[in-house]
Amino acid sequence: MDHGLTGFAAIILAGGQAARLGGVDKQSIEIAGRTLLEFALDAVIDASEVVVVGHHVPTDRPVTFVREEPRFGGPAAGLLIGHDSLLRRFPTIAVLAVDMPHLTSATVRRLHDAAVGHEGAVLVDADGRRQLAMVVETERLAAVQPDLEGRHGLAMRDLLAPLDLAEVPAIAREARDIDTWTDLRDAASPPEDDPTAG
Structure with missing residues (x-):
């Protein structure tokens, strides 16, 4: 991959069940007056084109909303229905979960930079676990x-196993x-190293 940010x-991914949040629609949860979907769109x-895999909610951005069928097939199924729903084809696709509000456009740029010479790049946490970014x-x-038929319930790690993905530390x-x-409470709090915290 050597496409950088030349059109992507x-x-x-916003179609999960959010079981531990009582089944609420994650994309509509607010932090400091902004929804998780707004953070993700930022x-x-x-x-150049954005597909949200989840039910339609109001937004002023030009976004295509789709749902996987059958529902709740998991993030891999969501990624693939999102891929199939793109109106145009681009060299690369950025994929992120809607419930990661600390991701920014700089994160996406770092992922693109790290993907050069590979087939993609994935964010990893401090323990080396791959994230939905x-x-x-x-x-x-x-x-x-x-x-x-093979998409529903497919693990993301199995889908991506054949790809050479660079790992990018968060x-x-x-x-x-x-x-x-x-x-959610922690996400709304200033980071511990923020001089404005407390």
């Missing part, structure tokens, strides 16, 4: 995707997601 698509502000080469993703709170109400 973005897929925001992170992919440089994208990545850039993948569109042609390689298309080459490894299973048929429709900076500060980039790798944190919101699975619980405690996570």
